[in-house]
Amino acid sequence: MLFRSLSIAIASGALVHSAAAVKAKNFIYVVPDGYGVPSQVFARDFYSITNGQGTVARPDTAALGVDSIVIGTVKTQASDNLVTDSAASGTAFACGIPTYNGAIAVNDDGEPVASILEAAHLDGFKTGLVVTSRITHATPAVYAAHVLDRDSENEIAGHQVGYNHPWGSVVDILIGGGRQHYLPSSEGGSRTDSVNLVNWAIEKGFTYAADKPDFLDVQENGTLPLPFLGLFANSHMDYEIDRNIEEQPSLLETTKASIETLVKATSDSEKGYFIMIEASRIDHAGHSNDITSHLHETLMYNEVMLYLKEFVEAHPDTQLLSAADHECGGLTTPDGYDPTVLARGQHSGEYLAKVISSYEGDDLAGLLRDTILPAVGLQGYTESDIQNWASASVSDAGSSILAKFAAEAGVNWSTGGHTSADIMLYGYVHGQENLNYMRDNIGGFRDNSELPGYVAKVLGLSLEDATAKLRSNGTSFVQKRHLLREIKKRANSIARAHSHE
């Protein structure tokens, strides 16, 4: 293997022009799901101004997090829609092919296609998936599962933990929410096959954690035992703004522990690691047009990226790439918008909807007036608004309150779904020659399906070989192939209906 020459070239300060010199041992890939250009602009302005860097009337906002590592822009499309969902886009940037909306690492014909994570595993790399959505949600799913329909999350859980993946377990660290898809209905889960995948994983040697105390308990000097399964919520983990810091780790905390673990696990090995980290819920907040949650998820993404950039700076054998799967919500920031209004937002709409739904008193208007609206941060409302919200469904009232708050901040959402806007490409690697190589080979304007080819190139992997191996004993592990046509149709109509549940 040639990747060792990288650190030698850098250590000697020599300019090495051979392709071999730019191969890396490890790759960190980060997906800010549903994060568009205006998400970053708004977060940057908010962060700068609330931290004393200028004011709305005298702006002097400073670069934030990922701003320092812009290397290009990415086009996102499904094979059957100008606007992609996370499944088709994830399959593109994990497996290198365009496919239909709803597809989890299968092509237009429903045939399985290997992901860069699977190719890495096959070659002896350690691997990880660290997210804040259900771990069975589309983006993490495409790396270690092959199903026709993103909604088959029970099946996805079975694949990704190794229970019915043709290769067994291919992921050494699985962290996120989604416990329900690992547990049978008899134990509070949603599995209908009565299999308890958590117990199965433990039997296979996984260490399991269900909350933050567990997560901290099992660590030794900041590293996790491998393989590791952390399922910190039944469904998605909480939005960062709602998170109880005693109960759930942040994405920054799970990222740090995972990276340290993978470093330690591969320190004596020729083979390194591949990890995909997802700031999953930027997207969910976009779907809900919840600007406060969108902001805080975006800020957390920037925190994670800043940590990773510094990590990569100190580890020249490791490359970092990050791109959203698509924009979500059609956010725009017209003249007159005021990011500082968001400082008043204390909770997500999702959290507050639960508060309302579980309210058993008889003064819903009072709850809205005294608890909900102050937590949203909304100031400009009338008594008649409150009466309307109190008599509406929780969902309708929530949408209306969030829309009013967005208007108060002066921002605009154009949709509850995705848009086709190009998204930014961020990348970093230590050393000028390596950076030039990265810019030449993946910088500039790219189709999302080009991204894993670059990862494969620098790690010395072959997606084609991995796919051939994946199919070598038949492809019957991809179920319901006779329903493919129907599944495709349904997936696009769901995308149109803006679901993210």
Added chain:
Amino acid sequence: MLFRSLSIAIASGALVHSAAAVKAKNFIYVVPDGYGVPSQVFARDFYSITNGQGTVARPDTAALGVDSIVIGTVKTQASDNLVTDSAASGTAFACGIPTYNGAIAVNDDGEPVASILEAAHLDGFKTGLVVTSRITHATPAVYAAHVLDRDSENEIAGHQVGYNHPWGSVVDILIGGGRQHYLPSSEGGSRTDSVNLVNWAIEKGFTYAADKPDFLDVQENGTLPLPFLGLFANSHMDYEIDRNIEEQPSLLETTKASIETLVKATSDSEKGYFIMIEASRIDHAGHSNDITSHLHETLMYNEVMLYLKEFVEAHPDTQLLSAADHECGGLTTPDGYDPTVLARGQHSGEYLAKVISSYEGDDLAGLLRDTILPAVGLQGYTESDIQNWASASVSDAGSSILAKFAAEAGVNWSTGGHTSADIMLYGYVHGQENLNYMRDNIGGFRDNSELPGYVAKVLGLSLEDATAKLRSNGTSFVQKRHLLREIKKRANSIARAHSHE
């Protein structure tokens, strides 16, 4: 001067690492005014699909024009507003300083600041400004005029042609619309000082052209006599989709002639040229939420950039940089949008409003039904819509018709003004080492005020020296300084009102 070493380095194939090696002789700077990320996405999808590259249901759209030269992204802010206008942003990328909305090459205190074009002129370079708006509009104005208020377009004309610029004439090629600001009211213009700047310019040696036949007549082997003044419309030149190709040259035609002229004029000189080319009216179509005009202006911008990229490829002594001044309109392309609907659009809203306004018959509903709506391309309307439009003001009817057409194409405009969205940075220069230098020195994420510093660096110019020279005989040529406070206030309220007239 060191810039000669560039072509030597490239000719010999040597890798030259000294800063001297990357200096250029010429610089081409292109501004797509009001062009955001979704503008390009929409234009790319339209162009691909209407040219047989995939369909809406099976998209396979190909890179378009500037897509091939993405090098970064740019933050745009005024010193007094999170959302900039063209004047403040233009002053940032022409002169290198943040300033207030409405400022034409003056700082927050109303003091004049030299532009990169003025610095180039001072150093013996040839210069040009080639636009499709009034040549006195904000973007071209900031390069050769110093006034407190962008609306002082008569005064701007006087500066930019040299009539009352402290250095006399600093621009060798002036092309655009805006004739009214060059002519006294007695001759159909808007000047109140009874000065005919066209005649003045001719006396000073300018060759003048007022239409396309003139423009072609004065050319010799595709080049213009210098200095040259082309004023092809009283106000803005026509939108590309409305343009009578016998009467007005396209931006591609004026660009080609100008570049060839500057090449010829500097072929025997050590000093080269600086030219700013603006696709001005992408912005105007954004303000009007006129998707058809926005599309065709964006396509023309891409055509111009493709020509320039090929030109620069063949001229290693020339660098190309392009960035919008800001986004305009808050365009988004949600799931379900259909760019092919735009193939039906035959004219701009501006053009059709003139047709309605000049209609003298008594069947306005008939005119709408038979002429206007087919030219817009709108299909989904009712007889009651037509009656409403026929009885509304032209402006209200026009807005309503354009909004309905945008909805038919499935796109969304969020504002009639600008937004704070980061805009793309495009750049190109021949040779890998030069490109690496460009990426290192101006690629990635930038503030718009950083841009002219790069141009100055590669051309070997000093903005500071030019500003000192500009102020050396006093700054009384910047008029109305005592009104600065009032002017600033007004400029922001106008920006909020979304004017672009």
